[in-house]
Amino acid sequence: MSSAVATTGPTGRVRVDVRLLGIALVIAAAVGYLMYTGLQGSAASYFVTVSELQARASEVDGRRVRVGGDVVPGSIVHGGPGEPIHFRISDGTMELEVVYAGVLPDIFADGRHVIVEGLYRVGQPVQADSVLTQCPSRFEATPQASG
Amino acid sequence: MAQLGSGALILALILAVYGIGASLLGARRRMPELLQSAFRATYGVALLVALAVFALVMAFVRHDFRLAYVAARSSRDMPLHYVIAAFYGGQEGSLLYWAMVASVLGALALYLHRNSDRLLLPYMNATLLSILTFLLLVLTVVASPFRLLPVTPPDGAGLNPLLRDPGMMAHPPLLLAGYASFSVPFAFGMAALITGRLGSDWLRAIRRWALLSWAILGMGLLVGAWWAYHVLGWGGYWGWDPVENLALLPWLTSTAFLHSIIVQERRGMLKVWNLALLLATFALSIYGTFIVRSGILSSVHSFATSDIGHWFLVYLSLVLVVGIGLLVYRLPGLQSERRIESVTSREAGFLFNNLLLTGIAFAVFWGTNFVLFSELFWETRISVGPPFYNRVVGPLLLVLLLLMAIGPLLSWRRTELPILLRNLRWPVAGAVAVAVIGLLFFERAWAAFAFAVAIAATLVTVQEFWRGIAARRRMARENPLVAAWRLVERNNRRYGGYLVHFAVFLIAFGVIASNAFQIERQFVLRPGERGTIGAYTVVYRGLDDRRTADAEVVSAIVDVYRGDRFAGTVESHRYFYRNYEDQPTARMGIMLVGMDDVYVVLDRWQDDGTASLRVYINPLVIWIWIGAAVFLLGTVTLFWPQPVPVAVRVPRTLPGAAKEA
Numbered sequence: 001m002s003s004a005v006a007t008t009g010p011t012g013r014v015r016v017d018v019r020l021l022g023i024a025l026v027i028a029a030a031v032g033y034l035m036y037t038g039l040q041g042s043a044a045s046y047f048v049t050v051s052e053l054q055a056r057a058s059e060v061d062g063r064r065v066r067v068g069g070d071v072v073p074g075s076i077v078h079g080g081p082g083e084p085i086h087f088r089i090s091d092g093t094m095e096l097e098v099v100y101a102g103v104l105p106d107i108f109a110d111g112r113h114v115i116v117e118g119l120y121r122v123g124q125p126v127q128a129d130s131v132l133t134q135c136p137s138r139f140e141a142t143p144q145a146s147g
Numbered sequence: 148m149a150q151l152g153s154g155a156l157i158l159a160l161i162l163a164v165y166g167i168g169a170s171l172l173g174a175r176r177r178m179p180e181l182l183q184s185a186f187r188a189t190y191g192v193a194l195l196v197a198l199a200v201f202a203l204v205m206a207f208v209r210h211d212f213r214l215a216y217v218a219a220r221s222s223r224d225m226p227l228h229y230v231i232a233a234f235y236g237g238q239e240g241s242l243l244y245w246a247m248v249a250s251v252l253g254a255l256a257l258y259l260h261r262n263s264d265r266l267l268l269p270y271m272n273a274t275l276l277s278i279l280t281f282l283l284l285v286l287t288v289v290a291s292p293f294r295l296l297p298v299t300p301p302d303g304a305g306l307n308p309l310l311r312d313p314g315m316m317a318h319p320p321l322l323l324a325g326y327a328s329f330s331v332p333f334a335f336g337m338a339a340l341i342t343g344r345l346g347s348d349w350l351r352a353i354r355r356w357a358l359l360s361w362a363i364l365g366m367g368l369l370v371g372a373w374w375a376y377h378v379l380g381w382g383g384y385w386g387w388d389p390v391e392n393l394a395l396l397p398w399l400t401s402t403a404f405l406h407s408i409i410v411q412e413r414r415g416m417l418k419v420w421n422l423a424l425l426l427a428t429f430a431l432s433i434y435g436t437f438i439v440r441s442g443i444l445s446s447v448h449s450f451a452t453s454d455i456g457h458w459f460l461v462y463l464s465l466v467l468v469v470g471i472g473l474l475v476y477r478l479p480g481l482q483s484e485r486r487i488e489s490v491t492s493r494e495a496g497f498l499f500n501n502l503l504l505t506g507i508a509f510a511v512f513w514g515t516n517f518v519l520f521s522e523l524f525w526e527t528r529i530s531v532g533p534p535f536y537n538r539v540v541g542p543l544l545l546v547l548l549l550l551m552a553i554g555p556l557l558s559w560r561r562t563e564l565p566i567l568l569r570n571l572r573w574p575v576a577g578a579v580a581v582a583v584i585g586l587l588f589f590e591r592a593w594a595a596f597a598f599a600v601a602i603a604a605t606l607v608t609v610q611e612f613w614r615g616i617a618a619r620r621r622m623a624r625e626n627p628l629v630a631a632w633r634l635v636e637r638n639n640r641r642y643g644g645y646l647v648h649f650a651v652f653l654i655a656f657g658v659i660a661s662n663a664f665q666i667e668r669q670f671v672l673r674p675g676e677r678g679t680i681g682a683y684t685v686v687y688r689g690l691d692d693r694r695t696a697d698a699e700v701v702s703a704i705v706d707v708y709r710g711d712r713f714a715g716t717v718e719s720h721r722y723f724y725r726n727y728e729d730q731p732t733a734r735m736g737i738m739l740v741g742m743d744d745v746y747v748v749l750d751r752w753q754d755d756g757t758a759s760l761r762v763y764i765n766p767l768v769i770w771i772w773i774g775a776a777v778f779l780l781g782t783v784t785l786f787w788p789q790p791v792p793v794a795v796r797v798p799r800t801l802p803g804a805a806k807e808a
Contacts, residue, residue, distance in 0.1 A: 016486075016487060016488060016489060016490060017486070017487075019490045020487060020490060020495060020498070023490065023499060024498075024499075024502055027499065027502045027503060027506055028502070028506065030506075030542075030543070030546075031506040031507075031509065031510055031539075031543065034510070034538065034539040034542060034543065035510050035513060035514075035539050037538065038510075038514075038531070038534075038535040038536075038538040038539040039517075039529075039531065039535065044517075044529050044530070044531050044532075044535065045529065045530055045531075045532065046527065046528070046529060047518055047528035047529060047530040048528065066530050078751065103380060103381065103748055103750045103761055104750075117532065130532075
């Protein structure tokens with residue numbers, strides 16, 4: 001098979017193969033390096049439930065967290081336009097205070113399952129920079145609003 | 148209607164199982180009648196699935212709320228087009244739609260290839276029917292869209308407001324059709340592996356089918372970006388949402404596939420790689436379909452949401468085990484016919500392009516599933532957000548752009564370096580000019596560099612067209628327009644590919660500009676007050692409140708000035724749909740001024756009309772949508788019927804194919 005086309009000698013071919021392999025390895029190493037550094041810093045956050053967060057508070061203190069929970073009914077305090085929103089989320093046993101200053105997602109409401117992401121400090125509300133509701137791409141109609 | 152639909156699905160399931168047996172037996176015992184009947188079984192399955200879809204759509208149109216699926220997703224006051232669109236708005240319906248696309252395209256492929264690929268067809272048919280058997284099993288056993296409610300409600304719940312948008316009518320069906328249609332090239336690939344006919348004939352058979360799936364999926368992604376930009380209201384078009392990421396994965400691997408099959412066709416290399424890419428693309432399509440349904444990635448409560456996930460997981464493992472097993476079994480027949488002779492050859496260029504594309508796909512896959520991996524390995528769930536993807540994928544995409552600047556200039560086997568450098572003269576000059584200007588005027592150095600690379604790639608592609616046209620003008624004495632038309636028509640694969648490259652460049656310019664130069668400000672304004680953002684002034688005129696058939700609409704009316712010049716009035720809406728009053732859905736006010744999008748989000752308001760508005764200036768985003776149009780044009784060009792139909796039959800007489808038969 002390999003004799004089909006051989007304009008360069010065997011040593012030349014080996015050199016080409018080594019070079020190709022070298023470039024391939026460089027690409028692979030670059031991807032690996034970028035992925036490794038990408039995981040450091042602010043891109044990664046601990047994904048925990050409210051109870052887990054309380055249990056591991058000291059370990060997670062000062063880091064980014066991503067916490068899932070249901071919005072506690074009646075806990076939403078809208079400020080005036082432009083002011084941050086305060087609310088609490090719960091996983092059934094524990095509750096967590098959240099402060100959020102951005103534009104709320106459309107499906108945000110009492111009892112809705114949300115995932116908040118932001119900086120956590122022990123004893124303070126989570127400073128969320130993102131609040132996600134369940135992904136609309138999942139198509140499922142949300143529980144009947146009118147009951 | 149319910150009986151008709153579920154009956155059709157059960158019949159289709161039986162027919163599909165029969166068709167698999169008949170295909171395999173017919174091929175083994177060489178019984179043409181049995182094979183004929185197996186093919187007819189596939190046509191029958193396609194018809195029956197289409198009938199089930201018809202039954203479901205009719206149930207929606209007639210508001211037959213006896214069906215749980217219809218009652219949960221439509222209501223009497225919804226406009227007709229959304230009622231019909233609601234049919235794929237839920238899990239069961241979207242799976243039915245998946246099955247319809249796969250079976251109809253599969254039947255079409257069987258029919259079109261009935262004379263040209265006789266030896267592959269029985270196994271292609273069996274593979275296709277095995278996919279359909281799985282889907283039909285799920286549709287009849289666990290997720291039937293025709294399940295009846297014990298009590299018929301007077302009216303339905305209506306469709307989730309976020310899905311009531313023209314973009315959402317096109318985005319899910321395109322993505323799902325893209326996923327589903329990869330069944331056809333996958334079935335051909337499996338047939339090649341099973342029969343051991345691993346020459347280039349199976350590749351010719353599937354190139355167009357792979358291209359079709361890839362084009363549909365690509366359009367689906369672009370429409371999804373458009374929808375996110377117009378409805379979600381965070382000023383962007385791509386949020387690295389897990390579901391979008393998963394749709395990007397098969398698109399990336401199939402892009403790699405479409406490039407590397409050129410190498411196999413021309414040089415007889417990369418055979419294992421191509422089949423592996425095909426397998427990966429199909430597996431990722433299944434994975435994308437399955438994970439959307441499972442709720443694993445978007446929720447902390449993993450593996451609890453839907454029992455359908457297990458079915459898909461088992462099926463996915465089955466596909467991978469069988470696929471990889473066959474690939475290993477056929478390794479001896481998949482030796483390259485030639486070796487790469489030089490690092491600066493076109494085949495090496497394609498190889499690097501493939502490595503980059505799969506590298507990007509791997510990074511995105513890793514990031515999207517990192518929640519699962521980190522839990523598996525470190526017992527801590529760690530999720531990664533957009534900064535991860537931007538840091539990892541951004542530089543890789545830039546290298547890919549750089550490769551798009553060099554790749555078209557490489558020759559097969561070996562490129563003479565002086566010629567390459569001469570051809571790169573003008574593009575490099577253009578890039579240097581842009582880089583210098585960018586470094587002088589931009590605050591962000593990376594943007595100058597990125598623009599420079601994109602300019603170089605664009606100029607190389609323009610130069611390719613220009614040289615082709617110039618050659619035709621010399622040889623055939625045609626006027627430039629005729630020359631351009633004939634050039635693309637005669638070499639549609641090459642120049643169609645370049646058109647798609649143009650689309651990529653347009654999108655790249657839009658992405659670079661909107662990432663580097665987006666301005667965002669939050670205003671709290673009383674009616675009549677103004678705010679400035681960048682070169683623009685917005686004047687908030689007040690709120691407007693009106694009613695439509697199924698919703699109440701609150702709109703903020705905003706005048707936009709560029710400098711002192713009045714540019715226009717823009718309205719940003721919030722819809723309160725009946726049954727979904729607590730889920731106001733936004734429609735952004737977006738106005739194009741020059742090349743900037745002025746993007747106004749109505750956040751909150753008070754009874755006295757004071758409103759909180761978030762305004763973004765997004766430069767060049769319009770180029771992304773123009774790029775989408777060019778992408779469509781390029782894919783149509785790639786599909787343009789080729790003038791030599793004989794080409795389909797030639798390979799069978801080639802020594803390479805004969806040897807393996």
